[in-house]
Amino acid sequence: MSFFVAIAILSATITFLVSIRTFFAISDKKEKLNYIIAENQNYIEQLKKSIKRKKNKTFGEPEENQNNTIEIKFNLDK
DSSP states (O other): OHHHHHHHHHHHHHHHHHHHHHHHHHHHHHHHHHHHHHHHHHHHHHHHHHHHHHHHSOTTSOOSOTTOOOOOOOOOOO
16 A cells, blocks of 8 residues: 555656746746847837938938848738
8 A cells, every 4th residue: 555655656746846847947938038029129129210310311411321221021912
């Protein structure tokens, strides 16, 4: 009988340890996703500032690089 109790305790311990590992793996993935989202938001802010600077230039000033454009296309045919 004690053999079955030992196996039940061992099984419960393994299940508990796996659940803890899963929790930390999910937390780590959330942290990585939050980091990626923050990086993308910073990049979007930089693009907005760059666009504002280009819009605020007067017509008499030459552009540094006229080939430096941002093009966004949406494919809605699917």
